[in-house]
Amino acid sequence: MTIRVELPAHLRTLARVGSEVSVDVAGSVTQRSVLDALEAAYPVLRGTIRDHGTLKRRPFLRFFACEQDLSHEPPDAPLPEPVMRGTEPFLVIGALAGG
Amino acid sequence: MSGVRVLVGTRKGAFILTADGTRKNWDISGPHFGGWEMYHLKGSPANPNRLYASQGTGWHGQLMQRSDDGGRTWEPVGNKFEYASVPGTHEWYDGTPHPWEFKRVWHLEPSLSDPDTVYAGVEDAAMFKTVDAGQTWQELKGLREHGSGSRWAPGAGGLCLHTIVIDPTNADRMFIAISAAGAFRTGDGGATWTPINQGLRSSHIPDPTADVGHCVHRIAMHRSRPNTLFMQKHWDVMRTDDGGDSWREVSGNLPTDFGFPIDVHAHEPETIYVVPIKSDSEHYPPEGKLRVYRSRTGGNEWEALTDGLPQRDCYVNVLRDAMAVDTLDSCGVYFGTTGGQVYASPDGGDHWSAIARDLPAVLSVEAQTLATP
Numbered sequence: 037m038t039i040r041v042e043l044p045a046h047l048r049t050l051a052r053v054g055s056e057v058s059v060d061v062a063g064s065v066t067q068r069s070v071l072d073a074l075e076a077a078y079p080v081l082r083g084t085i086r087d088h089g090t091l092k093r094r095p096f097l098r099f100f101a102c103e104q105d106l107s108h109e110p111p112d113a114p115l116p117e118p119v120m121r122g123t124e125p126f127l128v129i130g131a132l133a134g135g
Numbered sequence: 136m137s138g139v140r141v142l143v144g145t146r147k148g149a150f151i152l153t154a155d156g157t158r159k160n161w162d163i164s165g166p167h168f169g170g171w172e173m174y175h176l177k178g179s180p181a182n183p184n185r186l187y188a189s190q191g192t193g194w195h196g197q198l199m200q201r202s203d204d205g206g207r208t209w210e211p212v213g214n215k216f217e218y219a220s221v222p223g224t225h226e227w228y229d230g231t232p233h234p235w236e237f238k239r240v241w242h243l244e245p246s247l248s249d250p251d252t253v254y255a256g257v258e259d260a261a262m263f264k265t266v267d268a269g270q271t272w273q274e275l276k277g278l279r280e281h282g283s284g285s286r287w288a289p290g291a292g293g294l295c296l297h298t299i300v301i302d303p304t305n306a307d308r309m310f311i312a313i314s315a316a317g318a319f320r321t322g323d324g325g326a327t328w329t330p331i332n333q334g335l336r337s338s339h340i341p342d343p344t345a346d347v348g349h350c351v352h353r354i355a356m357h358r359s360r361p362n363t364l365f366m367q368k369h370w371d372v373m374r375t376d377d378g379g380d381s382w383r384e385v386s387g388n389l390p391t392d393f394g395f396p397i398d399v400h401a402h403e404p405e406t407i408y409v410v411p412i413k414s415d416s417e418h419y420p421p422e423g424k425l426r427v428y429r430s431r432t433g434g435n436e437w438e439a440l441t442d443g444l445p446q447r448d449c450y451v452n453v454l455r456d457a458m459a460v461d462t463l464d465s466c467g468v469y470f471g472t473t474g475g476q477v478y479a480s481p482d483g484g485d486h487w488s489a490i491a492r493d494l495p496a497v498l499s500v501e502a503q504t505l506a507t508p
Contacts, residue, residue, distance in 0.1 A: 046170060046195055050211070080211040084195035088215045096194045130194045 037061050039070050039115075040125035044097075047085070047128070051078040056125055065120045067099060068111040085128055100127040139461050140205065140503040141469055142186065143477055144173035147495035149188060151206045154490075158467055158481040161490040167209065168200070175456055175499040176206075177243045182250040183503050187269060189240040189255070197239050201269050212269030216240070216257060219274040225259065226288040235259045235279070242456060244299035247306065254325075256296030260287060260313040262325060275325035278311070283330060283347040290314035290350045290369075297455055298354045302361040310364060310379060315340075315350035318366065320379050331379030335368060352395045353455045357404035365407050365434070367397040367455070372409055374434050385434020390421050396458035400483060401466040405433040408460075408468060408484060410453040419450035427470070429484045443487030444478065451476070456499035463504055471497025 042056045051057070059073040068091075075082045086093055091111070093099065098107040102116045102124050118124035137156040143149065148166025167173075171190045179185040186202040188209070197216060200209045222235030238258040246252035251268040254275075261279045263272040278296075287294060295314055302308035307324040310331070317332040330346050340348040350369035357363065366373040366382065370393050373382040386392035391411045400406035407430050413421045420426060424447065427440040451474035461467035468484050471477045475494040480487045 044194070046192060049169075050195075050198070080198075083214050084198065087196075089217055094194065094196060 037065055037120060038122055039065060039073070039119060040122055041070060041074055042125040042127045044128060044130040046130070047081060050080055050084065053078070058122075064112070065115050066112045067106065067109065067115065067126075070115065070126055096131040098129045098131065100129055101125070137463060138505045138507055139463070139467060140178070140183075140505055141459070141477065141479070141490070142176040142178065142206070142499075142501040142503070143471055143491065143494065143497055144176050144188070144456075144499035145471075145475070145495035145497050146172055149173040149176055149190075149206075150491065150494055152477065152490055156463055158463075158479060161479075163491055164206070166495075167206065171198075172239075173498065174239060175242050175501075177245055177501050178205075178503045179245040179250040179253075180247050181245075183505055185245070185250040185268075187243045187245060187253055189243055191239050197237070199240070199269050213265070213271050216255070216263055216272055217274070218261060218279065219276040220280065222259075222279070224285060225294055226286055228289065232285065235261075237261075238293060241295045241297045242299055244301060247301055247303060254299050254301075254309070256299050256311060258293045258295040259289075260294045260296040260316060262296055262299070262311060264325065277321075277326045278319060278328045281319070281328050281330070283316070286347055287313060287316035288348065298351070300354055300356050300364070302356075303358045304361050308361070310354055310356070312351040312354050312366075314352065315348060315369075317347050317349040318351050318354060318364075318379055331375070332382070333380065334375070334382030334384075335373065336371070336384075337369065339369070353397045355397045355399045355407070357399040360404045363404065363433075365397050365399060367394050367409055369393065369415060372397065372434060385430070387430070387435035387437055389428055389437050390426075390439075394453075395455040396453055396470065398458045398460055398468070400468075401460050401462040402464075403431070403466075403483075406431045406483070407433065408458065409437075410458070410470065412452060418452040423448050423450060425449040425451065425472075427468070427480075427484055427487075440480070440484040440487070442485065443480075443489075449474075454498055457497050459500045459502040461502040461504045467502060469500050469502050471500045473497065 141152040148169040150165035174189045176188040184205040188200040190198040224232035227233035242256040244254045255263040298312035300310040319328040362378045425444045428437040451472035458470040473496040477491040479490045
């Protein structure tokens with residue numbers, strides 16, 4: 037399946053892409069499989085969304101989709117149907133910082 | 136025609152300043168990696184067009200970049216910094232044990248002879264090495280596993296390995312400094328390390344003369360004298376003439392001996408530079424006057440260098456990695472401020488001018504002397 041992923045600004049410049057990329061995911065569409073596919077397509081993103089070793093979400097990032105905060109969902113939980121169908125993107129969001 | 140390239144790391148990107156040997160007119164390129172914290176950029180002495188840069192943010196962690204054309208284009212390289220063994224704990228601010236955690240690369244020190252070999256000093260304090268131009272990094276774990284590691288404690292900026300000095304006569308001999316653990320020396324390429332802090336006195340630790348625990352801010356060496364090192368400690372300017380076995384204070388007549396950077400003239404091994412800062416609680420120049428102090432006697436006797444530097448209402452800081460010298464016949468001296476200015480002197484400190492005035496806060500400055508600008 038082709039999954040749409042929206043990236044925060046710093047990662048767009050790093051990966052030299054626009055705000056949204058598409059990745060092909062074989063099998064279950066989960067946070068883990070989508071991020072695995074994203075990092076395989078754009079190796080420069082390794083370590084920038086998930087820690088290298090633990091693969092845990094970095095503390096100042098959140099995962100949204102379909103107006104839900106999925107950040108604390110298990111990494112192997114299925115993503116919402118509209119993400120699987122490609123009608124909605126999986127959003128990687130950087131926490132706001134002011135000042 | 137010779138030239139100079141100045142590599143400037145800031146809180147919001149990197150900038151590259153270039154000039155011919157007169158160092159009068161400067162071109163500025165950047166920001167490179169706009170919006171990212173660029174802790175340090177440094178070129179290979181063996182291939183000046185090979186540059187390495189430490190890039191990061193709190194959101195996305197550590198990245199590393201490499202350029203093979205003097206900073207015109209960059210390629211991301213390996214950013215996996217994993218401790219080579221169970222990290223254990225160091226001392227936390229409140230004295231309790233705290234797990235070792237990788238946070239960022241503070242300093243990059245390319246080999247003097249091999250463009251593909253680079254050492255990286257990181258927070259929490261450890262030293263890494265690449266021999267494949269940054270693709271992979273391996274920890275030299277003998278340092279972190281030194282028996283004193285559990286007694287190292289972070290300074291206000293974190294538990295950071297911020298200084299790496301390679302002996303030009305023996306590539307296996309290196310000196311490093313950690314805030315707040317102190318200085319260490321290896322003679323076997325980083326496999327084993329010896330604390331070299333005898334003579335330091337730090338009133339902020341329970342035993343002021345302990346073997347480790349000192350907040351060393353910076354170490355500098357002249358390439359012709361690998362046994363003489365100069366140190367800006369948290370407080371006190373120090374020197375050693377026996378490779379760190381013993382240190383003595385050379386603060387002399389400085390208005391304050393607190394500060395961050397220290398550097399050595401390229402051609403005069405006894406000429407050194409510091410930027411005195413008022414105190415550890417007031418990180419700006421005394422009296423609002425930005426003054427570089429120069430000693431031509433290896434310390435103790437200092438003169439204020441002020442020509443071209445702001446002498447009123449100046450309250451910037453100069454961080455530890457933000458001073459450098461070039462190697463042209465008339466030695467150039469450079470430093471950057473937290474107010475975003477980069478100052479240059481083409482005559483060893485006698486006269487200064489701002490070669491960049493409104494950059495983001497400057498974290499690091501390195502100068503490369505080039506055969507052609």
